[in-house]
Amino acid sequence: MSELPTVAGSSRDREIVEAKVIVTCPGRNFVTLKIVTRSGITGLGDATLNGRELAVAAYLQEHIVPNLIGKDAGRIEDTWQFFYRGAYWRRGPVTMTAIAAVDVALWDIVAKLAGLPLYQMLGGRSREGALVYAHANGRDIAETSDEVRRYIEMGFRAVRAQCAVPGLAKTYGIASGGKAYEPAETQLPLETLWSTPKYLEIVPKLFEQLRVDHGNDVELLHDGHHRMTPIEAARLARSLEPYRLFWLEDATPAENQKAFEVIRQHSVTPLAVGEVFNSIWDCKHLIENQLIDYIRTTIVHAGGITHVRRLADFASLYQVRTGFHGATDLSPVCMGAALHFDTWVPNFGIQEWMHHAKETDEVFPHDYQFRDGRLHCGESPGHGVSIDEKLAAKYPYSPKQLPIARLEDGSMWDW
Numbered sequence: 001m002s003e004l005p006t007v008a009g010s011s012r013d014r015e016i017v018e019a020k021v022i023v024t025c026p027g028r029n030f031v032t033l034k035i036v037t038r039s040g041i042t043g044l045g046d047a048t049l050n051g052r053e054l055a056v057a058a059y060l061q062e063h064i065v066p067n068l069i070g071k072d073a074g075r076i077e078d079t080w081q082f083f084y085r086g087a088y089w090r091r092g093p094v095t096m097t098a099i100a101a102v103d104v105a106l107w108d109i110v111a112k113l114a115g116l117p118l119y120q121m122l123g124g125r126s127r128e129g130a131l132v133y134a135h136a137n138g139r140d141i142a143e144t145s146d147e148v149r150r151y152i153e154m155g156f157r158a159v160r161a162q163c164a165v166p167g168l169a170k171t172y173g174i175a176s177g178g179k180a181y182e183p184a185e186t187q188l189p190l191e192t193l194w195s196t197p198k199y200l201e202i203v204p205k206l207f208e209q210l211r212v213d214h215g216n217d218v219e220l221l222h223d224g225h226h227r228m229t230p231i232e233a234a235r236l237a238r239s240l241e242p243y244r245l246f247w248l249e250d251a252t253p254a255e256n257q258k259a260f261e262v263i264r265q266h267s268v269t270p271l272a273v274g275e276v277f278n279s280i281w282d283c284k285h286l287i288e289n290q291l292i293d294y295i296r297t298t299i300v301h302a303g304g305i306t307h308v309r310r311l312a313d314f315a316s317l318y319q320v321r322t323g324f325h326g327a328t329d330l331s332p333v334c335m336g337a338a339l340h341f342d343t344w345v346p347n348f349g350i351q352e353w354m355h356h357a358k359e360t361d362e363v364f365p366h367d368y369q370f371r372d373g374r375l376h377c378g379e380s381p382g383h384g385v386s387i388d389e390k391l392a393a394k395y396p397y398s399p400k401q402l403p404i405a406r407l408e409d410g411s412m413w414d415w
């Protein structure tokens, strides 16, 4: 990272003179917003929305960038309010991802201006590192258990486990062909088959075996990925109680937030939800009625640090903890900023960390490090992530979309 210019406090020096949308595909597609001030300080924000990258890039290019030039980079809140209220058509994943990219880039700039790591701008360190969980998956229970063991041996204290469902060719979360799991793998959505009865058969057996193989200390998580009805989710949550999961995620689609009351009535398995949410309004009922235990809504898809800080504070009133989404389709820029947030936020729960591809890490140099089961953000000013634009240019956008799912009778279902 080049030498920072002398920190200048005038609004003229903080004036935004350039805002650039960078689309690159090192291992998978990413969209990044780079903002530059008159004094030469740059800030980066992640604007990646898996399968809808160009929608966000266009929103930024057409509706955000022209309004950014000339603004004071130090006016983070006012800029957030401008782009949120000024959109008229409020909320939604595209709008809130675009706003998030601006917000995180401005927090990055202001922290650099102050010469402070971003967590210090939020209120300082609350913990030494963020507990993270890795993704273990396999074509059967034995293979999944081997993968859990591999992560435990790497020092992980928490592991998510997903295994293939006998009788189904492809299941969410399961890698194939010896490659790392990347769901958006085809230009048009891949059609997959789904059967909840088959799924409900194997998941309890998976976790029974994992506890036999690995004992009770390791935290185990599972992602239902929105595919069960409330009563099916209740049945699974209850059947998993003997295996003490850290959480069951996305147990049922959450547009109807009240649906989680059904699950709550039947089980004490902790529930996590929110990676597809983009504002506090998507989860207000869930949180204030304590229908969930962890909120996964993260800064890249929910308007950035400015909005998610409000969401986390609201959640803290109800003892709901954060559990940020951290899949490979959230770039290292998001991970870097999220780790500073995780380092500060008092009601922290856990941070997801799917490892990015080597080429991704090369395009996005960063200073966060894994040790003792936790990810530790760096101490450099800002969020500690940069972009190698020359290298990024070598990876042109490659159109990809997420799969869809149909039931065995052909009707559409949730992937």
Ligand code: CS2
Pocket (backbone or CB within 6 Å): 050, 183, 223, 225, 275, 325, 326, 327, 328, 329, 352, 402
């Ligand atoms: C998953 C994601 O990480 C998770 O919990 O739900 O892999 C999700 O499927 C992708 O982020 C979708 O782009």
Ligand code: MG
Pocket (backbone or CB within 6 Å): 223, 225, 249, 250, 275
């Ligand atoms: Mg998930």
